[in-house]
Amino acid sequence: MTRSLYLCNVRLADGQQVSVSIVDGRIDALGADAAAPRDAQIEDGGGALLLPGFVEGHTHVDKSNWGRPWYRNEVGPLLTDRIGNEREWRRTSGHDAAAQSLALSRAFVAAGTTRLRTHVDIDTDARLRHLEGVLATRQTMRDTLDMQIVAFPQSGMLIRPGTVELLGEALAEGADVLGALDPALIDGDPVASLNATLALAQRYRKPIDIHLHEPGEIGAFTLKLLLDRVQASGMQGQVVVSHGFCLGALPERERDVLLDRIADLRVALLTSAPPSCTVPPLKLCREKGITMFGGNDGIRDTWTPYGVPDMLERAMLIGMRYDLRRDDDLTIAFDCVSDAAARGCGFADYGLRVGARADLVLVDAETVAHAVVTRPVRKLVVANGRIVARDGVLTPPRA
Amino acid sequence: MTRSLYLCNVRLADGQQVSVSIVDGRIDALGADAAAPRDAQIEDGGGALLLPGFVEGHTHVDKSNWGRPWYRNEVGPLLTDRIGNEREWRRTSGHDAAAQSLALSRAFVAAGTTRLRTHVDIDTDARLRHLEGVLATRQTMRDTLDMQIVAFPQSGMLIRPGTVELLGEALAEGADVLGALDPALIDGDPVASLNATLALAQRYRKPIDIHLHEPGEIGAFTLKLLLDRVQASGMQGQVVVSHGFCLGALPERERDVLLDRIADLRVALLTSAPPSCTVPPLKLCREKGITMFGGNDGIRDTWTPYGVPDMLERAMLIGMRYDLRRDDDLTIAFDCVSDAAARGCGFADYGLRVGARADLVLVDAETVAHAVVTRPVRKLVVANGRIVARDGVLTPPRA
Numbered sequence: 171m172t173r174s175l176y177l178c179n180v181r182l183a184d185g186q187q188v189s190v191s192i193v194d195g196r197i198d199a200l201g202a203d204a205a206a207p208r209d210a211q212i213e214d215g216g217g218a219l220l221l222p223g224f225v226e227g228h229t230h231v232d233k234s235n236w237g238r239p240w241y242r243n244e245v246g247p248l249l250t251d252r253i254g255n256e257r258e259w260r261r262t263s264g265h266d267a268a269a270q271s272l273a274l275s276r277a278f279v280a281a282g283t284t285r286l287r288t289h290v291d292i293d294t295d296a297r298l299r300h301l302e303g304v305l306a307t308r309q310t311m312r313d314t315l316d317m318q319i320v321a322f323p324q325s326g327m328l329i330r331p332g333t334v335e336l337l338g339e340a341l342a343e344g345a346d347v348l349g350a351l352d353p354a355l356i357d358g359d360p361v362a363s364l365n366a367t368l369a370l371a372q373r374y375r376k377p378i379d380i381h382l383h384e385p386g387e388i389g390a391f392t393l394k395l396l397l398d399r400v401q402a403s404g405m406q407g408q409v410v411v412s413h414g415f416c417l418g419a420l421p422e423r424e425r426d427v428l429l430d431r432i433a434d435l436r437v438a439l440l441t442s443a444p445p446s447c448t449v450p451p452l453k454l455c456r457e458k459g460i461t462m463f464g465g466n467d468g469i470r471d472t473w474t475p476y477g478v479p480d481m482l483e484r485a486m487l488i489g490m491r492y493d494l495r496r497d498d499d500l501t502i503a504f505d506c507v508s509d510a511a512a513r514g515c516g517f518a519d520y521g522l523r524v525g526a527r528a529d530l531v532l533v534d535a536e537t538v539a540h541a542v543v544t545r546p547v548r549k550l551v552v553a554n555g556r557i558v559a560r561d562g563v564l565t566p567p568r569a
Numbered sequence: 570m571t572r573s574l575y576l577c578n579v580r581l582a583d584g585q586q587v588s589v590s591i592v593d594g595r596i597d598a599l600g601a602d603a604a605a606p607r608d609a610q611i612e613d614g615g616g617a618l619l620l621p622g623f624v625e626g627h628t629h630v631d632k633s634n635w636g637r638p639w640y641r642n643e644v645g646p647l648l649t650d651r652i653g654n655e656r657e658w659r660r661t662s663g664h665d666a667a668a669q670s671l672a673l674s675r676a677f678v679a680a681g682t683t684r685l686r687t688h689v690d691i692d693t694d695a696r697l698r699h700l701e702g703v704l705a706t707r708q709t710m711r712d713t714l715d716m717q718i719v720a721f722p723q724s725g726m727l728i729r730p731g732t733v734e735l736l737g738e739a740l741a742e743g744a745d746v747l748g749a750l751d752p753a754l755i756d757g758d759p760v761a762s763l764n765a766t767l768a769l770a771q772r773y774r775k776p777i778d779i780h781l782h783e784p785g786e787i788g789a790f791t792l793k794l795l796l797d798r799v800q801a802s803g804m805q806g807q808v809v810v811s812h813g814f815c816l817g818a819l820p821e822r823e824r825d826v827l828l829d830r831i832a833d834l835r836v837a838l839l840t841s842a843p844p845s846c847t848v849p850p851l852k853l854c855r856e857k858g859i860t861m862f863g864g865n866d867g868i869r870d871t872w873t874p875y876g877v878p879d880m881l882e883r884a885m886l887i888g889m890r891y892d893l894r895r896d897d898d899l900t901i902a903f904d905c906v907s908d909a910a911a912r913g914c915g916f917a918d919y920g921l922r923v924g925a926r927a928d929l930v931l932v933d934a935e936t937v938a939h940a941v942v943t944r945p946v947r948k949l950v951v952a953n954g955r956i957v958a959r960d961g962v963l964t965p966p967r968a
Contacts, residue, residue, distance in 0.1 A: 239935070240934075240935040240936060240938075240939045242896050242936065242938075243894055243895045243896050243938070244895055244896065244897075245894070245895065443844075444889075444892075445842075445844030445886075445889050445890045446889065446890060446891065446892035470942070473894075474894055475894060475896075475899065475938060475939075475942045476885070476888070476889055476894075476942055486875070487844075487889075489875070490843075490844050490845065490875055490886075491844045491845060492845065493843075493845035495642055495644070495872075495873055495874060495875075496642045496643055496644065497641050497642050497643065497874075498643075500874065535639075536638070536639040537639060537641065539639075539641075539642070539874060540639045540874075543869070543874045543875055
């Protein structure tokens, strides 16, 4: 039997009243005249604002404490303090990557996220345990949440022998993307680290998403080494640089040389828009044709107490970080957690258009900017053509 | 008849289970053994975390669009664009300072704020109209919300002849504090502007709260001129510098000279912790003995679409801006919207202690840090010894 849904009486960002016809999980028609498919479930949107399902471009569902007792953070201030503390916590807390990733993923969907890229820790202590947990969550959520898994060497790669091999196993077992982390300041050897990352990605034919926290001039140095290798290896369009704090702290001339190469090599940039760090210049990146998108990074874990699985709140924080106040500017913040994020991660069939996967969100808001700053309860979430949440709460699974 | 309330089964930040005995609007006893006053209304807190009523240290209730239709922001990027646009909007929008300040003030109380300092526009267009509106709101809310009014020359003072006289009238008619704004970059004459401000404050015997957005070296120059005048006029302990962006952008040695003078002169600092501006160093200021506190600044007005009348959310944003992640660090963020703000504004009889005005908030949270990052619905708000809100909603006024 054909599965169909007809969402009528909803409003596009430009104010146009439309209906959406959905057949077999796809948008079949969208417009003022879209007719109801035969035998469709009919849903009246009550004039609410229609948005595409949100895209989380960078998070860590494997190690969130979402829904668990409060974690009292007493961690030291260094990156290495946080990494070491987390390894210890994983060993001693009864950490369960499957249960914890499922709890957070469900909360994401309830708040309108239908696509998500998550970085999953791979190291010589945890080995592939996190990956297995998140693969189980991906399987459980497969009809609802389109999840990309990054095999991420959180504890460093070259500095922990055996990690390269584990990353390879992870890619063979279902990870979609190869992660990497601070080749100079964590791995201690930027050339060897980047060479190993590029070799691994090419061997498994996977794209790369590198966490580059390295600041200022050292970050610029590492970034240039990376871009050289992207160019030499023909990996144009297959690399994301996450964080890229250095791009917010360089002299303009030096920064612009890097941004122009980033644009040429179709490298995408991810930001969580942290208010206490320098960040790449959002509007300038867009002007240069760079895909720059947004993500929460960790949510309520041993690294950070902050974060909620709500991409409208992340869009608001992006807006605040970049001082976007005008309504038209705030649509940029929303783009960072919708179209630009889908493009940056390479999620297919995305968007409010005929033929796309029917991932939709309804909210009571006058404009996109209004939705971003007020973060209203999600009236309705449709994923893959099915209603999966109402008023912020997941609907029971279909019989 | 004596009015009394007994709040039992609540928890202090250190985990101690206590009860609170409240008589005639004051905390009469607080501790594990506090007994119920005779004929008291008894309220079981259900083990919730007990916090003092929150303090909003800097907002603009007179011109918020809270609760009104969405304001589509199409304003230019300069400070003067925003000031000019707002003057025009006030003239053409049917702006009603009484109604708008009342709507926002009520939302503040529902979310646990019981003390509030608001800057009220005084200029040669609006004259005292905003003041009159906010005075009406203060009168309406007098049993619930302890409100300080700052007479604030939003359009500049010396550059708009007649403003000094209007500020004087405002202070005579009920404003508690004299405001000021960028003596160099808005008023164009830092010495004359500061001299006029100091003279006016002394004439009316009122404290000062100056908005100093001036960046870097010009901000440092103006700040030094101000400190000289605070010292010469004996206004130690009676001046707040709001924003003080320059203090986040100076070379350390120059900044520390200023901070030491600020500490000596008992000048307090206010920050809204904007993520797109430089900000004074919070921990260093506290180490030097400076009272530094927090506020929202404008909430959903023609300046900014952002902001909610929720001091826990502001504490969260302060925590994020200053990268406070540990539980003990997050109590600093909460201090900025509670004790430090009461001290900075000079609100009397504040805090969780016997003899203080009984302004209390209950939330379901394990620790103060947990309350700040999760911003839970306020289970109960007590203001001046009366229950004024439950579960985020104002209770009906007493018969």
